[in-house]
Amino acid sequence: MKKILQVQNLEKIYGNKGNLTNALNRVNFDVSEGEFVGIMGASGSGKTTLLNCISTIDTATAGSISIEGLDITALKSNQLAEFRCHKLGFIFQDYNLLDTLTAFENIALALTISGCKPREVEGKVHEVSERLGISEVLNKYPVQMSGGQRQRVASARALVTDPALVLADEPTGALDSKSARALLESFRTMVKDMNSTILMVTHDPFSASYTDRILFIRDGKLFTELIRGGDSRKAFFDKIMEVMMVLGGEAA
C-alpha cells in the first residue's frame, strides 16, 4: 500500500521560555492510500493541533510530516498555498461554505483556485456531485439547504480537486444523527469507490466507528491505536467505547 501520510517525531510546543506547553509530543503514525482514519481524544488532547499541522495551517516545532513523500514542514509560505489546493481537501465542522455562492459555485471555486482549466470545471463538479447525491441542490444557496446537504456539498468541494488527503474536522459535529449517518456513509463511498484517503478528527464514538482505524491521542501523545479489521461496525463501536472508558478513567 502506498503511504500517503507519514508523521515522524512530530512535536509542537507553544509558549515561550518560562512557560512551555507541549501540545504534541513525539507523535508517529502513517496513513496509507484508501484508508479512512479517525483521530480521537478529549478537548485539549492535541488532536486539533495535529490536524492543523498536517493541514499546513500551523507549523510544527520539530519532526516531519510527509504527504506523498514530500516533507511539508520544509515548504515555504508561497509553496504552501499551492500545496494545499492540489494535495489537500478540507471538511469543517461548520461547513464553511461561502453564503454568496451556490452549491455548484462553492464546489467549482476549489477547482478554479487550483488553476483547473475553465472548461473542465462543470464536468468535474457534476461528476463528484452525482457520487455524493447532491445533484438536485447544485443551484441552491447554502441558506436554502439542510445541514446534511451543506456538509455533503463541503465534502464534494474537498474531493473535487482529487486531493491526496482529505482532512475532516468534526464533520458531523453540527449534524443531526440521521444526516450524520448519511454523511459517514458517503465518506465510506468516497474511500471505497474513489480510493480517497480521509483523516477525520472526532470525539464522537459513533462517527469513529465508521473508520478503518482510530488513533487515540492524550496529552499530546499517541495513546493507542484501534484497527477495525474484520469487525462489524457494532463490534468496533464497543471496542471504541472500551478504550474511551480507559482513557477517561486514567484522565480522572
Next chain:
Amino acid sequence: MSSFSLALRNVRRSIKEYGIYFLTVSLGIALFYVFNSIDSQKAMMDLSEQQMQAISALNKIMSYLTVFISAIFGFLILYANAFLVRRRKKELGIYMTLGMKKGRISHILILETTFVGLFSLVMGLIAGIFASQGLSLLTAKLFGASIKRFSFVFSSTAAGKAVIYFGVAFLVVMLFNTVNISRQKLLNLIYANRKNEAFKAPNIALSFVLFLVSVVLVGFAYHIILKDGMMNSQSFIRAIILGVIGSFLFFFSLSGFFLTVVSRMKGIYFKNLNLFVLKQINSRINTAYISMTLVCLMLFIGISSISVGSSMSAANKESLKALTPYDATLRLGGDKVTNTNFDILMAMKEKGTDISQIAKDYVSYDIYQAPSGIPLSGLGDNVKINELSPDMMRLSDYNALMKMQGEPELSLNENEFAICSNVSMKGWKENLTRFLADGNSSFTNNGMTIHPKKGLHLLTESTDTDTSLGGLSLIVPDAFVEGCEKTDLVLSMNFVNPEGEAAAGKLLDIMTIGENGKTNSSKDSIYDSLIAGEGTLDTAYATRTQVIETTNITSTAIAYLTLYVGIVFLLTCASVLAIAQLSEASDNQERYRLLSKLGASKKQIASSVFRQIFIYFAIPLVLAAAHSVIAIKSMSDIVSAMGDMDVLAMSLVTGVLMIGIYGGYFLITYFTAKRMAVTAQR
C-alpha cells in the same frame, strides 16, 4: 488603568483603522480653513477698491456655504464613527463582561473621540494655514493683482470657525456614541462577529431587464440635455429626473446584469477567484446600490463643479481683449438726451474739455430703435429681432468703429442690412444665421425696405466696450434711420495714453452723475443742464481695465465656490466608499481565511481584494464622468458666453484632484483591506 491612558492606548493601537478617519477629518478642516480665510489674504495684495469689496463679498458667500459644507462633514464624521464603533463591538463587549460600567465605556469613547478630534484639528489647521498661503498667490494671479509683500497670513476667524464647527460635529459624535452604547445589549456585543446579513438570492432576469431600461433612461436624459441645453428649464428638469432614476436603476441592476453576462463566459467565470469576486459584489450591491447612486451623483456634481470652476479660473485674456475693442465706451440714454439735440462732444467742449485732450481716436454715434421684423424661429415664442433691442446703427458709424479697430470696412446697397453679434451662446448664432438666410427677413421704415446682404454671414466683431460682454447690432444704410427714434448716444474712444489712469480719470470727473440721477457737488458737470427738468437719463461708462477686473473677479468667485463644493463632494464620496469598503473587508476576513485554507495564494487573495475595491471605486466614477462630460458640454455653451473655456486647465486641475483625492483614497483602502485579508494567514 485609568480611562485616560486606556483611551490613549486604544487610539494609538488602532491608528491604522483610524487612518482614513484622521485623513478625512484633517483634509476637511484644512479645506474649511483655506476657503474661509480668503478675507485675510487681502493683506498681502495690491488691490483696487472694487477688488477689496469683491473679496469681502466672496468671503461672505463662503461663510454661508460653510454651513452647508459643515453639515456634509458632520454626516461624514458620524458615518466614519459608526463604522469604527461597529468594528469594536466585541472589544466593548469584553469591557462589559469584565465589569466595566456603560458610563465608563462611554467615557473612554468620548476621550478617544477627543484625542482623534484634537489631533486631526491640529494637523488640519497646520495643513490649511500652509495651503492658504498658496491660495493667496492664486487669488492674486486670478485677480491680476500684484503681491505687495509676501507675509505669512493667519486667519484667526477661519481657525476659530473650524474649531467651533468641527467641535460641534465631534460633540454630536460623542452624544451618538453614548446613546448607542447605553442601548447595546451585552449579548449582541459579544456575538457581534457572528451576526450575518441575511443573504438574498439575486433575481438575474429582472436585473437584466432593469439594466437595459436604465441605459435607455440615461441615454434619453443625455439626448434631451444635449438637444435643448440647460437654459430650457422644463427639459432640464426632465433630463435630471430621468438621469437620477436611470442612475438608480443602473446601480440596482448592474451587478446582476454583469453576472448574467459573465457567468455565460465560462472561460472567465471559472478562472481564479473571478466567480467569488463577482458574487461578492453582487451580494453587497443589493444593499449598497442606494449609497452607490448617491456617491455617483455627488461625484457628478463634484467633477462638474471642479471642471467648470477650473476652466473659469483661467479667464482668457485674449478673448477678453476681443470683447473690449476700445479703451472705454460711454453710453447715454433716456429722453433727456434723445429727445433733445444734446451732443456729448459739444457738451464737453462747452465745459472746456476737448475730446482730443483725452482720446487719440474716438467715434461718437447714435443708436436707433429698430422697426418690427419677422420672428426669429427657435428663440422662444415668436421673438422678433427688434424685441431683443439691437443697436441699430448707420453703416458709416459702423465703418468708423471698424476703422478704429483696424478691421475691414463693410459696404451695403441701399436696400441691404447686416447683423453683427459677438454672443457665442448655443443656438444664438444659429438662429441669427437662419434669420439672415431667410428670404422673408426684412425691415421697413419710411417706405424703405431692406433685406439681408446676399452672401454675407453673421458679423462677429464687437462694437463697444461693455460690462455685459455681449451685443447685437443691426447695421443699416445711413438713409434708413431717417425718422427712427433715437435711443442712445454712444462715445467709444482710445485714450491718449492707454496705460495712464489720468485720461480715464478726467473722463470720470465728467461723469459725475450716479445711476439714479443723484446730483453731484461738482459744478463743472456736463450734465448740469440735464439734471434740472423732467425726463429720464441712463448712463453707462465702462473702461477695458474695469471690464477685465470685473470679469476676473466674477470668474475667481465662481472658481472658488465651485472648487470648494467640488472638492468637498469628491472628498465625501471617496471617504464614504473607503469606509464602506473597509467595513466590508473586515466582514470578509472570515471568507478570506476560508479561501486561504482552500489553497488560494496570497497573490490570488490580494488580487481579489483589489478587483472588488477597484470595481466599487471605478463604477460610480465612470457613470459620474459620463454624466459630467455631457453636463460640461452643455454648460460650456453658457460658460463660453463669459469667455472661452480653458479646456487644458480644466482637464489638468480636474485630473490632478481626481487622481490625488480619489486615487489616494482608493490606494489607502486597498492596502488596508489587503492587510486585513491576508493577516494571520500562512
